[in-house]
Amino acid sequence: MAIRLSYLSRLHRLRSAEKAVESVHRCPKLKGFNPHVAAGFNNRVTMRYMLLIYADEGAAAPQEKEQIQATHWAVMDEATKRGVFRGAGPLQPTSCTTTVRMQNGKLLITDGPFAETKEQLGGYYILDCENLDEAIHWAAKLPTARGSSAGRVEIRPIREIPPRS
Amino acid sequence: MADATNVIESVFRQESGRIIATLIRLSGSFDLAEEAMQEAFASAVGRWHGRGIPENPGAWITAVAHRKLIDYLRRERTKIEKQDALLHETEISLWRETVSSDATSMTFPDDRLRLVFTCCHPALNLEAQVALTLRTLGGLTTPEIARAFLVPEATMAQRLVRAKRKIRDARIPYAEPPDHLWQERLAGAQAVIYLVFNEGYAAATGDRLIRKELCAEAIRLGRVLCDLLPKEAENLGLLALLLLQDSRRSARINSRGDLVPLEEQDRSLWDHKEIVEGLELVERALRSTRRRRPLPRPIGWRYPRYTRRSQKYPHLRWWRSTAQWRWG
Numbered sequence: 001m002a003i004r005l006s007y008l009s010r011l012h013r014l015r016s017a018e019k020a021v022e023s024v025h026r027c028p029k030l031k032g033f034n035p036h037v038a039a040g041f042n043n044r045v046t047m048r049y050m051l052l053i054y055a056d057e058g059a060a061a062p063q064e065k066e067q068i069q070a071t072h073w074a075v076m077d078e079a080t081k082r083g084v085f086r087g088a089g090p091l092q093p094t095s096c097t098t099t100v101r102m103q104n105g106k107l108l109i110t111d112g113p114f115a116e117t118k119e120q121l122g123g124y125y126i127l128d129c130e131n132l133d134e135a136i137h138w139a140a141k142l143p144t145a146r147g148s149s150a151g152r153v154e155i156r157p158i159r160e161i162p163p164r165s
Numbered sequence: 166m167a168d169a170t171n172v173i174e175s176v177f178r179q180e181s182g183r184i185i186a187t188l189i190r191l192s193g194s195f196d197l198a199e200e201a202m203q204e205a206f207a208s209a210v211g212r213w214h215g216r217g218i219p220e221n222p223g224a225w226i227t228a229v230a231h232r233k234l235i236d237y238l239r240r241e242r243t244k245i246e247k248q249d250a251l252l253h254e255t256e257i258s259l260w261r262e263t264v265s266s267d268a269t270s271m272t273f274p275d276d277r278l279r280l281v282f283t284c285c286h287p288a289l290n291l292e293a294q295v296a297l298t299l300r301t302l303g304g305l306t307t308p309e310i311a312r313a314f315l316v317p318e319a320t321m322a323q324r325l326v327r328a329k330r331k332i333r334d335a336r337i338p339y340a341e342p343p344d345h346l347w348q349e350r351l352a353g354a355q356a357v358i359y360l361v362f363n364e365g366y367a368a369a370t371g372d373r374l375i376r377k378e379l380c381a382e383a384i385r386l387g388r389v390l391c392d393l394l395p396k397e398a399e400n401l402g403l404l405a406l407l408l409l410q411d412s413r414r415s416a417r418i419n420s421r422g423d424l425v426p427l428e429e430q431d432r433s434l435w436d437h438k439e440i441v442e443g444l445e446l447v448e449r450a451l452r453s454t455r456r457r458r459p460l461p462r463p464i465g466w467r468y469p470r471y472t473r474r475s476q477k478y479p480h481l482r483w484w485r486s487t488a489q490w491r492w493g
Contacts, residue, residue, distance in 0.1 A: 047336055131338035132288055133346075157335050 048086060048158040049135040051125040055144050055151030056118065057093045064146065071143040072123075079127060079138065090123040119151055126158070169213045172222070177206065180223035181304040182389065186276035187227055190339060192234050195301070195329045201237070205230035227273050277302065278393050279339050285354040286337050293328035294357050300325055302389065303382050313379050314364060351394070355403050358386045362407050366414070380411050391446075401450035408443035412436040 060068070072088075079085035097113045113120065125142070129135045135155050144151030181202065188198035205226045219225045284297040295314075299305045305313075311321035331337070342350040365379025387404040394400055416434035419425050 131336040132286075133338050133340075133342070136288075155335075 046084075046128045046130050047160065048126055048128050049132075050156045050158055051127060051135070051139050051142065052121055052154040052156065053123045053125075053142055053144055053151065054117075054119040054154065055122045055146045056149040057120050057122060057146070059147035059149050061147060068143045068146075071141075075125075075138070075141050078141075079125075084127045084129055084134075084138070085125075086128050087126040088124065091121060094120050119149070122151075132157075169218060170210070172218050173206065173209055173213065176209075176222045176226070178304060180226070182280070182302040183273075183275060183277055184223060184227050184230065185301055186280040187273045188230050188234065189280065189301075190276045191231060192238075193339070194333070197234060197237070198230075201230040201233045202226070204233050224273060275393070277389065278341055281354050281390065281393070282341055282350055283332065283337060283339050285350070285357050286332075287350070287353055288335065288337055289328055289331060291357075291360070293324055293331075294353075295360055296321060296324050297328050298357050298386070299361065299382065302386060305382065309378075313376075351397065351399070354390065355399060358383055358390065358403065359407075361386065362410070366410060377414065380407075380414065383407055384411060396453065398450040398454045401446045401453070405443045405446035405450065408439045408446070412439035412443065 072090075076085060076088060094113045097111075099110045099112060099114055101108050101110075125138070127135060127138055129138070132155070139153040139155055142153050144153055184205075185198050185202055188201055189195055192198050192201065208229060209222075209226060213219075280301055281298070284301060285294050289297070296310055299310050299313075300307065307322050307325065308318050311318040314321070341347075362380055362383035365376045365383065384404070384407050387400070387407050391400045391404050412435050413427075413430060415436070416430040416432070417425055
């Protein structure tokens with residue numbers, strides 16, 4: 001009885017390993033090494049999303065900033081624990097921004113962001129999610145409100161380009 | 166001969182929503198599912214004339230379309246493997262479904278709820294939600310939807326293409342929403358159905374026939390939602406609202422094309438069957454949401470006695486009635 005059980009469990013493990021390998025080969029996206037697959041957690045086919053945080057930078061009170069930072073740390077910790085975190089970064093305010101473009105073959109450098117908007121890009125997150133609903137779930141946790149103005153989070157799926165051969 | 170064509174048309178009208186919902190789940194793509202379904206219906210036209218109509222036409226069509234999907238994917242897989250594909254097809258669950266050879270005994274689970282919630286996903290804009298719902302669940306063609314909403318056909322086609330592309334590229338999941346989002350997503354779906362109805366009901370311009378078809382389509386979608394989720398009082402309420410409003414459509418506009426106020430409408434023109442059904446639904450909805458008297462109840466409050474003591478103890482009635490005579 002014990003021998004049969006161990007044989008069955010080995011067989012089961014072999015079969016699930018086979019299935020995992022098969023599912024990798026069936027999906028054309030995973031041909032070759034794809035560093036974006038959540039390695040070691042499960043073999044789910046995921047897609048990276050960039051979450052862009054737009055907020056009114058001038059409206060934040062100093063005590064709010066600490067709370068916002070704490071919320072960001074908490075979100076990053078939880079995302080790392082779930083295995084979806086791929087990167088994040090706060091951005092310096094628009095007073096430190098420089099815009100560069102080519103005009104008539106010459107490099108044109110201007111001070112300030114691309115466009116003057118009521119809410120400015122304040123930071124980004126890159127998360128590896130299974131679908132849009134999961135990305136929305138994480139976006140809802142991000143703190144965007146500054147003072148009285150509520151900011152917003154833009155969710156952009158990242159296009160997956162296969163590695164150069 | 167005409168028999169089979171009528172049957173096929175009625176099968177299309179009733180079952181196409183359910184068939185395409187299953188095929189979208191199996192293939193992971195709206196376009197592939199639609200193509201497969203069209204080919205299956207085409208082959209039904211050929212087969213059913215000769216061999217008669219199968220017992221479960223919906224399942225037959227689904228099974229045939231399923232086989233066509235598998236064939237298509239077998240051919241495409243070799244092509245996909247050769248290219249270094251930038252295509253991002255979601256994992257195809259097709260391979261895991263086993264197809265039994267007997268089409269009539271096969272039962273496919275009802276995937277229409279998934280289709281409803283995907284078409285009415287808040288990430289799509291409202292016009293796209295309405296167009297996609299009517300196209301997939303409603304079974305209307307693109308020119309019919311374009312005429313109903315008074316936009317050029319090319320615009321409507323582009324709207325549908327963009328919506329499907331967004332679902333594919335942003336990976337809107339083909340699934341029912343999680344429990345904590347259920348109520349608001351359901352409200353979104355109900356809003357879409359009501360929008361469709363409103364478009365047919367309130368618009369004064371446009372083809373009267375199309376308006377009536379839109380209202381009928383909205384009522385049909387309302388019924389589908391009630392079938393899928395019969396316990397939700399809001400669904401029953403929505404369908405009741407649509408039926409009660411639709412019952413007055415013949416009396417609303419007089420011969421000159423003006424709106425007739427409610428008090429002045431000719432009641433004989435109202436559709437009484439719809440009114441009866443609507444009122445019944447309202448009753449059901451109220452019954453399903455009625456609550457008992459909430460706590461806290463006042464001190465000394467007791468449940469009122471609903472039966473007389475003699476009804477509860479019938480075996481003592483004789484004893485009590487004779488007791489006075491016995492003991493004087």
